[in-house]
Amino acid sequence: MTRESASKVLVTGATGLIAQHCIIQLLEAGYTVRGTARSRHGADGIALTLSPHLSPSARQRLETTFQLVEADLLKDDGWDDAVEGCRYVLHVASPIPRVPPKNENQLIEPAREGTLRVMRAAHRAGVERVVVTSSLAAVLYGQDRDRIFTENDWSNVDDPRIGAYEKSKTIAERAAWDFMASLGTDAEMSLATINPGLVMGPVLSSDWGTSGEIVKKIIDRDFPAIPDINYACVDVRDVASAHIAAMTVPDAADARFLCANGNHSMRSIARILKEHLEPQGYRIPTGNLPSVMLRLVALWDKTARLALNDLGVEQNVDTSRIRSALNWEPRDLREMVTSMADSMIEHGIVKPKK
DSSP: OOTTTTSEEEESSTTSHHHHHHHHHHHHTTOEEEEEESOGGGHHHHHHHHGGGSOHHHHHHHHHHOEEEEOOTTOSTTHHHHHTTOSEEEEOOOOOOSSOOSSTHHHHHHHHHHHHHHHHHHHHTTOSEEEEEOOGGGTSSSSOOSSOBOTTOOOOTTSTTOOHHHHHHHHHHHHHHHHHHHHOTTOSOEEEEEEEOEEESOOSSSOOTTTTHHHHHHHTTOSSSEESBEEEEEEHHHHHHHHHHHHHOGGGTTEEEEEOSEEEEHHHHHHHHHHHHGGGTOOOOOSEEOHHHHHHHTTTOHHHHHTGGGBTOOOOBOOHHHHHHSOOOOOOHHHHHHHHHHHHHHTTSOOOOO
């Protein structure tokens, strides 16, 4: 086992989809992993979820070395214990809504304050590098989409078009970079951020996460047809591998990485689902839903309301940095869509309509 693989890594938000895929890949690579959650009572559930997806040697590490520490993004308690002895930190935990919050601060405060708590604790503990899970939500929103976006772009939190989630991710990531700037150029700790698009790929349990709403709604025929919405999509396994590469690659220090396969329409996702699932008895809509109809649906469907900022526009991003610096090559749209659908069926999240 190498010195790198023998290192201890903290993964925050260990009950979440991205975090659990990070834990799987870290265990497979030989790392010792510690996770955080708001309650330690979830440790057995995490082990049951992860165990079937691990090789025998990684499963043994899960059983003998994995720890779950109780730590809340809105409380100071527990964070020093969480980072103690860790060489790296993957800060994945962040609130992601399935419906718009009544008050935007319900998202902004835990995202910003939680990020700062993790950064401060990591610095006190002498952590070598922190990798923060940000989002394309911190890059694309509150501005026109008539160009290709890069790591130099930031969402405009003062624009009336931006939503609470997009604002929270932008403010939280800026807080992380501001904290690093406050340490000065001699700081021994470094930071990298991963900015994924719409995350698809295999779910590991019946908790499918917010990103899975798109695939679930299409399979469940919640829409009679498909709205003109586009997303820069990425497989959760590729998001995890980007985090782990950014943790150790020297060129990842002090860098943001836009993490996506490319812009894809919801109709492209629906067509893949139709071809893949209709032989199994699923009826998948692929027609065009007029934009005015989605706006009407959003009056009573709060999840649909989250998508209005992406109606009729694309998410075109330059991913040359992550591909070159991290030697990263993502899975294609078909693989991420079909693997998510198959895993949702396996865990009983979606069922054929009678």
